[in-house]
Amino acid sequence: MRPLLELFWSFFKIGVFTFGGGYAMIPLIQREVTDRKGWIPAQEFLDLLTVAQSAPGPISLNTSVFVGYKIRGYAGAVASVLGVVVPSFAIILVIAVYFADIRxxxxxxxxxxxxxxxxxxxxxxxxxxxxxxMHRALMLVAAAAALAIWLLDLSPIYVILAGAAGGILWELANIRKLRP
CATH class of the missing domain: 1.20.5 (Single alpha-helices involved in coiled-coils or other helix-helix interfaces)
Structure with missing residues (x-):
């Protein structure tokens, strides 16, 4: 069983040295947990990444939760999330303290x-x-949704719910077409 501190430290290093958002962290997480530490096989990491992408929230946090949980259960999930979050939190806290003075x-x-x-x-x-x-028609739908949010000041929640409802109705219509 991996020590929690080692798990925390691995994700802490990733959190400190990654710039560019959550997607920029994924290759570093993969290199750390599959190549360097050998904690998770590459194919299993890709499966965890797929689940992390489908879950709501930032991809880097979701990936760290699933990897940590796979390695050490709930305690591992907490250790890996703290490792990835603490550096950003500390940096933002320092910036916030001094930002008013330098703004x-x-x-x-x-x-x-x-x-x-x-x-x-x-x-x-x-x-x-x-x-x-993506199909061109879906690109138009995405552009229309973005314009509705921007120009009409429509809540993104309503656009997401409408998209989910539209997708369900589309699939139900296709299922009915396939039935004899």
Whole structure:
């Protein structure tokens, strides 16, 4: 059985040295738990990653929960989540403490203005990569949903619920077509 501290430390290192969001952490988590530590076989990691992607929440947290649980049960899940979250929490806490003092600094303000396009690109990149294999009609539906949220100030929750209902109705209609 793996010590909880070793599990925490592995995920702590990943949390400290990963920039670019949750998807950027996945290769580091895989390298750590499959290649370096050998805790989980590669195919099993891919299965855990599939479950993590389908669960609500950030992919990096979901992956750390499932990997930690697989390795050491509930205690492992807690240790791995804490390992991945504590670095970000500490960094944000330090920034928040000093941000009020430096927010009016013209250099800091210029840096934030310069980061905006990069943040937009980081958000749009996964959208385009997910949309590559999507049918054109579904791309139009996604664009209409985004415009409805943006222009009509519609809650994303309603758009998600409408999409789920539409998907269920679509599948039910296809099932009826297949029946003789």
């Amino acid at each position: 009016r600094n013209p250099v800091v303000d210029a840096a934030f203005r310069g980061m905006r396009p990069a943040v937009v690109a980081l958000i749009l990149a996964p959208v385009f990569s997910l949309g590559r294999g």
